[in-house]
Amino acid sequence: MLDNNQLLRFTTAGSVDDGKSTLIGRLLYDSKSIFEDQLEAITNTSKKKGHKGVDLALFTDGLKDEREQGITIDVAYRYFTTPKRKFIIADTPGHIQYTRNMVTGASTANVATILIDARHGVIEQTKRHAFIASLLQIPHIIVCVNKMDLVDYSEKVYNDIVRQFEDISSKMLVTDVRFIPMSALDGDNVVNKSTNMPWYQGAPMLHTLETMHISSDINKVDARFPVQTVLRPQSEGFIDYRGYAGRVASGIFRKGDDITVMPSGFTSKIKSIDTLDAALEEAHAPMSVSITLEDDIDISRGDMIVRSNNKPEASQDIEVMLCWLNNDSAKPRAKYTIKHTSNDQKAMIKEVVYKYNINTLERVNDDKELNMNDICKVKIRTTKPLMVDAYRENRTTGSIILVDDATNETVAAGMIV
Amino acid sequence: MSKYYLNYLDELESEAIFILREVWAQFENPVIMFSGGKDSILVTHLAKKAFYPAKIPFPLMHVDTGHNFPETIQFRDDVIEDLGVKLIIGSVQESIDDGRVAEEKGKNATRNALQITTLLDAIESNKIDCAIGGGRRDEEKARAKERFFSHRDDFGQWDPKNQRPELWNIFNGKHFEGEHFRAFPISNWTEMDVWNYIKRENIAIPSLYFAHEREVVWRQDTWIPNSEFLILEDHEEVVTKKIRFRTLGDITITGGDESEADTLEKIATEVAGMRNTERGNRSDDKRSESAMEDRKRQGYF
């Protein structure tokens, strides 16, 4: 295996029965990532349930209820490696009531694969998932037009679906969209090129995933370092050591850089960037390091170290595109704990500006209720400033979650506008 | 390609360190569940990195079934001494003696399920609010559903159908008195990643992982080590084989594979060619298709 192998995270979306689990099973099976005992187990189950061959979808459906009902309830993570890359797949449920799990799986993805049943074309759920992918700013989208075997591998059917999808995606913020006609069941254009669709000139799915350029997905410009915890060893050799532990959220920090600590505004210089293995000259996203400064200033969890010539906005009033994830609807002017990087504050939803009608993708101004699966633009007021960037510039410093203090549950996910 | 990206092992390492620091920042009283197996050794190694140059700021906890490989216990004690951290031991034997649990009977009896009670008792009596484990999502289908921060109710139970959504890198460890969390910093690692990393970092692991001569018995399609706990059937025969263990659990249920791999290099090569999952040799997982899910719901590791 190559030393410089990158990690690619992708998520699957699409309606129930579009073939997401089958596609993943096929990817794993054809790339020889399924072990014999796993294959044996799902072969047995397939037989018990009266399937003709092996139902590859069983490979991802891990919970008892899922196997019994034959549906995906919760995100399942799968892993496979090829000589080119390591892949993390989040297999997410298609059912409307599990949209929050789709959002979960999509939040860290480099690539969203959206499945469409060739017989049905673009449907409401496709729109909804494409919209969520664009909202979460997943950098790349692969549209898999699946079950081509059931439409006689028709180029016309495929082209119509491509056009339908482009119709809706042109209204969204998506940059890189690719289309692949496939049969997940038979393996056409998944790992191996299909012989049934000679009219398709593009690469199969795996090759596309292996060669996609993802290094530029990370923001390398705006240096942001949320402090997670302070390291004070007070042991021999480190009596006065005071290191700020964290993971570089974006950008690059170098020894000697002029930095500002937010929100206090104190300035200093980076004295060292430490890891157990070595002291480093520089650290970039997403490295976990410990930073020490030239000056002794009061810094704790929730503060952010940034380069002095490029600061985020410190604000108590933020506008957020919010996805409501909880069964309990938002209470009017209710208070929540807002979590943003390593910073926890109290927050109040001051105003629902508008809500999206997820089917038409139009804004609705007269419905201000926040129910499960709703996506709304809201105004939030926090008790202390958060150091924020716009989500489209920075997925780490531009995202928040809301926690209900009465239940401790994560009730909403938000992207700062 | 730009130099400002991480290779996959560095990215996994950085992610795990991030999680460990979040645990330390969000909980009062976390522990690392240390079994002496490679995954918990890896988590401990990553914790060393996460808090360097400070010591690991929390204890290690071992749930001791009493059915150990002697090598594992020796290894555990060496690690504790080297790190200078506290060790908490939860003893299954004590749980049995106290009448909290009853020993299974018969030839295939194990103490595997009994550990749940001991673990939950230890969590309660030590007021632990987060137990960090070496569970990986690629190990088993129920584990594939785990969050990094996984909530347990005040009975220690997992509710897989009602898990908190986990978005971006924001982790919600808020909980009520009596509840606790499990945290899984190496969720995204595969068995192969673990071995590649152990090899790269040259991490010390128990000798049991390397091919060695040992007395064994062929049972349930695997080589079960001979020990004082093993009850032989008439037709069974103790033989000496060169084997190594792919995972380490109780000596009574952990099967070995015949192998010549006696270096990390050779082990990594061998694992890369394996056609069966690592838990395939553990009879605790063979009991039923949802064996792991059922145990996890009750509070298993």
Ligand SMILES: Nc1nc2c(ncn2[C@@H]2O[C@H](COP(=O)(O)OP(=O)(O)O)[C@@H](O)[C@H]2O)c(=O)[nH]1
């Ligand atoms: N004919 C055909 N059937 C497919 C294809 N892909 C999936 N299926 C079937 O569609 C059904 C639903 O698939 P599944 O993977 O469970 O869908 P999911 O709900 O999106 O995960 C199953 O019966 C599959 O066998 C395909 O390419 N062609």
Ligand SMILES: [Mg+2]
């Ligand atoms: Mg599915």
